[in-house]
Amino acid sequence: MANGSKQIVDFAKIKATMADPYKHPVQVIDREGKVVDPDTLAKYSDDQLVDLMKKMVWERTLHEQTMNFSRQGRLGFYAPTAGEEASEMGSVTAFKEQDYLLPAYRDLPQMIQHGTTVAKGFLWSKGHVEGNQHENPNMMFPQIIIGAQYVETAGVALGIKKNGDEDRVAFAYTGDGGTSQGDWYEGVNFTSAYQAPAVFFVQNNGWAISVPRKKQTAAETLAQKAVAMGVPSVQVDGMDIVAVHEVSKAAREFAAAGNGPVVIETLTYRYGAHSSAGDDPSRYRTKEEEKPWFDADPLVRLRKVLTDKGVWSQDQEDKLVDGYKDEFKQAMKEAEAAPAQKVSDFLKWTYNVPTPAVKKQIAEFEAKESK
Amino acid sequence: MAKMTYIKAITSGLDQVLTDDPKTLIFGEDVGKNGGVFRTTVDLQDKHGEDRVFDTPLAESGILGLAIGLSLTGWRPIPEIQFMGFTFEAMDGIVGQLARDHYRFGGQKNFPVTIRTPFGGGTHTAEMHADNLENYFVSTPGLRVVTPSNPYDAKGLVISAVESDDPVLFMENLKLYRSMKDEVPDDKYTVPLDSAKVVREGSDITLVAYSAEVNEALTAADALAKDNISAEVIDLRSLSPIDTDTIFASIDKTHKVVVIQEAQRMAGVGAVVASDIAEEKIMSLDAPIGRVAAPDSVYPFAQAENDWIPNADDIEAKAREIYNY
Numbered sequence: 264m265a266n267g268s269k270q271i272v273d274f275a276k277i278k279a280t281m282a283d284p285y286k287h288p289v290q291v292i293d294r295e296g297k298v299v300d301p302d303t304l305a306k307y308s309d310d311q312l313v314d315l316m317k318k319m320v321w322e323r324t325l326h327e328q329t330m331n332f333s334r335q336g337r338l339g340f341y342a343p344t345a346g347e348e349a350s351e352m353g354s355v356t357a358f359k360e361q362d363y364l365l366p367a368y369r370d371l372p373q374m375i376q377h378g379t380t381v382a383k384g385f386l387w388s389k390g391h392v393e394g395n396q397h398e399n400p401n402m403m404f405p406q407i408i409i410g411a412q413y414v415e416t417a418g419v420a421l422g423i424k425k426n427g428d429e430d431r432v433a434f435a436y437t438g439d440g441g442t443s444q445g446d447w448y449e450g451v452n453f454t455s456a457y458q459a460p461a462v463f464f465v466q467n468n469g470w471a472i473s474v475p476r477k478k479q480t481a482a483e484t485l486a487q488k489a490v491a492m493g494v495p496s497v498q499v500d501g502m503d504i505v506a507v508h509e510v511s512k513a514a515r516e517f518a519a520a521g522n523g524p525v526v527i528e529t530l531t532y533r534y535g536a537h538s539s540a541g542d543d544p545s546r547y548r549t550k551e552e553e554k555p556w557f558d559a560d561p562l563v564r565l566r567k568v569l570t571d572k573g574v575w576s577q578d579q580e581d582k583l584v585d586g587y588k589d590e591f592k593q594a595m596k597e598a599e600a601a602p603a604q605k606v607s608d609f610l611k612w613t614y615n616v617p618t619p620a621v622k623k624q625i626a627e628f629e630a631k632e633s634k
Numbered sequence: 635m636a637k638m639t640y641i642k643a644i645t646s647g648l649d650q651v652l653t654d655d656p657k658t659l660i661f662g663e664d665v666g667k668n669g670g671v672f673r674t675t676v677d678l679q680d681k682h683g684e685d686r687v688f689d690t691p692l693a694e695s696g697i698l699g700l701a702i703g704l705s706l707t708g709w710r711p712i713p714e715i716q717f718m719g720f721t722f723e724a725m726d727g728i729v730g731q732l733a734r735d736h737y738r739f740g741g742q743k744n745f746p747v748t749i750r751t752p753f754g755g756g757t758h759t760a761e762m763h764a765d766n767l768e769n770y771f772v773s774t775p776g777l778r779v780v781t782p783s784n785p786y787d788a789k790g791l792v793i794s795a796v797e798s799d800d801p802v803l804f805m806e807n808l809k810l811y812r813s814m815k816d817e818v819p820d821d822k823y824t825v826p827l828d829s830a831k832v833v834r835e836g837s838d839i840t841l842v843a844y845s846a847e848v849n850e851a852l853t854a855a856d857a858l859a860k861d862n863i864s865a866e867v868i869d870l871r872s873l874s875p876i877d878t879d880t881i882f883a884s885i886d887k888t889h890k891v892v893v894i895q896e897a898q899r900m901a902g903v904g905a906v907v908a909s910d911i912a913e914e915k916i917m918s919l920d921a922p923i924g925r926v927a928a929p930d931s932v933y934p935f936a937q938a939e940n941d942w943i944p945n946a947d948d949i950e951a952k953a954r955e956i957y958n959y
Contacts, residue, residue, distance in 0.1 A: 422708065445695060612739075
């Protein structure tokens with residue numbers, strides 16, 4: 264203080280130290296591909312690690328193929344995922360089929376892993392109802408309203424608890440910008456108040472479109488926000504798939520055991536634009552900022568570990584990529600063969616029991632559609 | 635049968651649905667032990683347990699998220715928004731999410747949520763408690779909006795709302811809560827979600843109203859009857875959808891109509907009804923469509939409510955003008 268008087272509370276000290284417990288991202292493999300937590304890595308068989316690697320190659324290839332389709336005008340809205348493979352595949356693979364996924368719009372890869380098809384992912388992008396109809400019923404559609412999936416997760420988690428489902432949790436994703444929403448706090452807080460089983464992921468890629476993470480909040484970490492709700496949280500190196508997977512498994516186990524929700528902040532980076540809708544990161548990001556993140560590529564990191572172990576080769580990876588590409592091209596054909604949508608169906612789905620005015624409009628559109 | 639207030643009739647309906655369907659859940663701010671700030675849910679937690687009737691943290695958007703998520707896991711939620719003025723906090727949940735979700739899934743999943751919320755003027759509430767906000771919701775595809783004007787309809791409509799697989803906004807009028815008593819059956823009965831009701835038959839002019847304005851219209855009809863003007867009064871009951879058949883049948887008989895609402899003139903339902911009439915029945919009309927509505931100001935400071943809310947005198951004057959056109 265200017266006058267040197269001693270204050271009853273040392274707010275400066277509180278502010279300086281409040282992030283301390285949260286700013287130690289969990290890491291198993293560092294940026295150079297060096298194993299920094301051998302005990303955790305030892306829990307994984309070579310097959311498991313190869314499987315995680317395959318998932319990342321799958322997601323990277325999906326991204327690249329999707330960008331191609333996008334450029335050809337064969338897709339609609341698409342939010343690029345390159346750079347976030349460890350965060351997305353490491354987390355989703357920690358969950359079981361009966362777990363309920365509430366994704367945001369960048370989370371198509373997790374949805375496909377959780378039980379929808381690539382073709383349906385493409386149909387969602389193109390704007391077709393079948394994109395929202397999944398084989399695995401334990402899934403919402405990608406949420407466009409940032410934060411809404413968080414409050415809905417609270418309801419799903421409470422529903423699971425009320426149903427007495429013992430080995431079932433809800434899990435949801437948002438980005439760094441999403442943590443500024445009221446619904447982010449409300450969702451985590453409700454889940455905490457009811458001690459319902461949920462795991463909330465914050466994929467912090469440093470940017471909400473063009474707004475840097477530091478402009479969202481003065482909080483040094485996003486993980487520390489969970490303190491306000493009495494919810495345990497952690498930061499994890501989101502470019503390290505083993506770390507993400509291990510933390511996600513632990514969170515799932517904790518939530519499923521009736522201890523309430525967990526918040527996980529994954530530190531990651533989006534290599535591409537915010538979305539296919541004309542965003543250009545060169546308007547707001549510098550090459551200097553991007554370089555270390557490209558150097559931290561989650562695929563490069565695990566690839567090095569697996570190559571050192573002698574269980575991965577470039578040839579093997581190239582073959583995988585070719586196979587995935589063929590699958591995605593086939594999925595695109597499937598998506599393009601989906602039947603044209605009818606306005607009369609839109610009217611039928613608006614209400615469970617159509618109102619008189621809607622019934623009349625259904626008849627009008629059916630007459631037009633039958634011509 | 636028992637004499638019941640409007641509020642007791644709603645409580646009786648809620649008790650009924652909790653008893654009938656173990657998947658129904660009532661939740662909101664102070665709805666549990668306290669029994670609601672108006673005692674609408676009084677004793678329901680004691681009777682049905684805290685698992686079925688429970689309090690939430692104070693956050694309306696969270697309450698709607700809870701309702702949607704509970705629907706996804708097989709429950710039939712009956713959330714309460716303490717006052718309709720606070721629905722703005724839950725606007726995305728109601729309009730952006732809940733109302734659209736059946737459509738978004740291509741009809742695969744139902745969202746059988748009944749949102750109960752009190753509104754309406756005349757009891758000198760604080761700001762943002764009495765506002766008539768139905769216009770925001772009646773213009774939302776996928777959502778049904780109902781509001782009873784009497785105890786009998788209140789019980790029958792709340793049961794229908796909860797049993798509906800479509801989301802329903804159930805608006806409860808604060809002024810009506812304890813101002814009237816009706817014979818209400820103790821047993822279960824329903825009132826359909828999409829039908830208006832002729833509450834007084836007449837042959838000279840049709841008065842279309844809803845909620846507390848139905849009583850004002852009935853008072854106006856009594857006054858008109860003294861001059862041998864026979865007014866037919868229709869209670870809309872459902873604001874979305876609007877039961878135009880009942881209105882049109884009445885106009886075919888009377889050829890004159892006045893549409894009445896407590897909301898501001900620029901805020902809707904009356905305008906929708908008037909345009910429906912203009913579109914379908916203009917050749918049946920012997921006079922312009924009359925409208926009675928509140929002035930287009932923000933809802934009044936408490937002391938000025940009586941100068942602002944449309945009452946029986948306003949309705950009578952407008953009806954005479956249209957009748958004598």
